Amino acid sequence: MRYNLAYITHRIFGRDNGRVLGYDNSHEGHHRHFMGSVEPVLFDSYETIVQRFEDEPAGMWRKEDEQAKSQGYRGHRNR
Numbered sequence: 001m002r003y004n005l006a007y008i009t010h011r012i013f014g015r016d017n018g019r020v021l022g023y024d025n026s027h028e029g030h031h032r033h034f035m036g037s038v039e040p041v042l043f044d045s046y047e048t049i050v051q052r053f054e055d056e057p058a059g060m061w062r063k064e065d066e067q068a069k070s071q072g073y074r075g076h077r078n079r
Contacts, residue, residue: 002026003046005053006033020060023053 004026010018013035022033023041030043043049 001046003049005050007053007057021053021056023049 002025004022004024006022006024007020008018009020012018013020016033016036019033020035024031024033025043030041030049031038032041041049
C-alpha cells in the first residue's frame with residue numbers, strides 16, 4: 001500500500017510546494033518531510049503514521065496560538 005500524507009500551507013513554508021509536514025513511502029521506504037528536510041521513519045502501522053501526522057500539526061497550531069495570545073491576537077481556532 002502506498003500513502004502520502006501532507007500538511008501544505010505556503011503561509012508557513014514557501015518551498016517544497018508549501019509542504020510543511022508530510023509522511024510517505026513513495027521513494028525507497030518510509031519518510032517524514034518537515035520544512036524541506038527528509039528523514040526516514042520506522043513504520044509500525046499505517047494507523048501509527050496517521051496518528052503521528054495528525055498530532056504534529058495540532059502541536060504546531062497550539063504553539064502558534066500561544067504565541068499569538070501572548071502578542072494579544074486571537075488564536076487559530078477555525079482550522
